[in-house]
Amino acid sequence: MPSETTQPSETTTAPALTMNDVRSLEAGLDALQTAPGTTTRRRSVWPVLAPLLATALLIGAWQLFVLAGIKPTYIVPSPLDVLHQAVEAWGRGDIQQALVTSLERGIVGFAVAVLVATPIGILVARVRWVRLSFGPIITGLQVLPSVAWVPAAILWFGLTDTTAYFVILMGAIPSIINGLVAGVDQVPPLFRRVGQVLGANPWEAVRHIILPAALPGYLAGLKQGWAFSWRSLMAAEIIAVGGKIGFGLGSMLQQGREIQDMSVVLVAILLILAVGIGVELLVFAPLERRLLRRRGLAAETSR
Template sequence: MAGTDTVSGKTRPETRSDLAGLEAGLDALETAAPRARSPWRETLLRKTLPPLVAAALVLAVWKLLVLAGVTDTYKLPDPSAVWASLRRLWLEGTLLGIVWTSVSRGLLGFFAALAIGTPLGLLVARVPLVRAAIGPVLSGLQSLPSVAWVPAAVIWLGITDAAMYAVILLGAVPSIANGLVAGIDQVPPLYLRAGRTMGATGVRGARFVLLPAALPGYVAGLKQGWAFSWRSLMAAELIASSPDLGLGLGQFLENARTDSDMPGVLLGILLILFVGIAVDLAVFSPLERRVLRTRGLAAAR
């Protein structure tokens, strides 16, 4: 086995060659050129074309089911009827208002949940007594369907915007806090010791050591928190609908159900789905890829 000669104290030739090879390999890793980004056409074909093809297939199957007459048209309307409903809302100038009413509520509720869930997650992760007391409660709240809070929120706060935000907070805060706790639990203890050595303790340690190191888990919690925020809001708007709240996507869907307007019902479902996917693709997926890429956990794309 290669090593140091115990008699002469000199490094054997084979050991020197192994070390040289190792150093060359490390130098190659450090000086490797960054992976070139894919051309925009390739990116378009790889990322945009597949979902468009999937959507086209869904529309084709939908159209075939309508033509085959598998059920009554008032239960499964033609895709053109849904398009006509969408076009009518656009021409009336109400489409963007309906979407923005819900999106603005969802974003405001999410940012409020972010402001509450982040310090709560830090406390739970770093204070054992708080974790023992609140940790199981957060896990239980995360598994509780958000729709279960709607009747209580309406009784407590009435059919108001406050009730909507309360349901959002109760659905999103546990997800954000638990995501941060999971991220902090995966931070190597060496990072914390190094931070304390350099004087990063307390709030400074949380800001400069804990949060950056726990960022992958934290971003995953934010992504899940937005999903819970959006789902919670739609449940609240569906159940606690009122003209005083303005017409959002949930209330639009409920109004269409009341009027037995199946094209409107399907349009409401598609708009809710579209907003959820759009926010994820525009905000959280790029943020998640960036964080993973800077950590060397995902290849550059």
């Protein structure tokens, strides 16, 4: 301010901003503050190539070990022996049968586990006395290896598919419940208050705010639940062979052991591994990526 007589009226009566001024100002600021190029997602070949190279390296090391002749090939067969065995088993239809049997059990069992665990999870997360009384038991069940249920299941259900399903459920349900509870616990209190302010009743709050907000934790629980059920299914199939129980990948492992054919055992192991990787890559990874990208949490969508 130069002197005391500089038109004081100008600042006071200057018609501040007309509506159009505000609009254009805001539009300019919005453009400046939202950086362009948020959609430049560079596709790289490395995420695909690197694991393939690593796999090739491991197979190479395996081959070298066999060539060195440290162990006889009936104990450590070469990668090519295993491949031959796989082709033969495919020709007999063993692989298809084992894959279909195990995958069917895994998927159906997991789906039932999700249906059972989700409502229980919501109850445990939202109802105080349920959490107080059943929370620790569920956590305990999650720690208990579900293989421990196999003998009991055989006594109860015999050598039937029910035994396999029971073990899957006992493996997956506690993980899914705990994942959902953890997800609900991590919902920012601010979101709950948004629900209150917007006048949501308890059911609407769960449906529109709590559950969507808990989705990342829920998905983590599903992922772990799947891993647990797949593992326990394999254990159940190894132990419970014969009777009316179908021929799965675990049965194939057990069969390889009985006929003392290491290449059959390795084929089964590789198949079990392949299913695990396949489910992760085809189901959980895309779900997770979509979830994170939509919420602006993925690494690529940096601003």
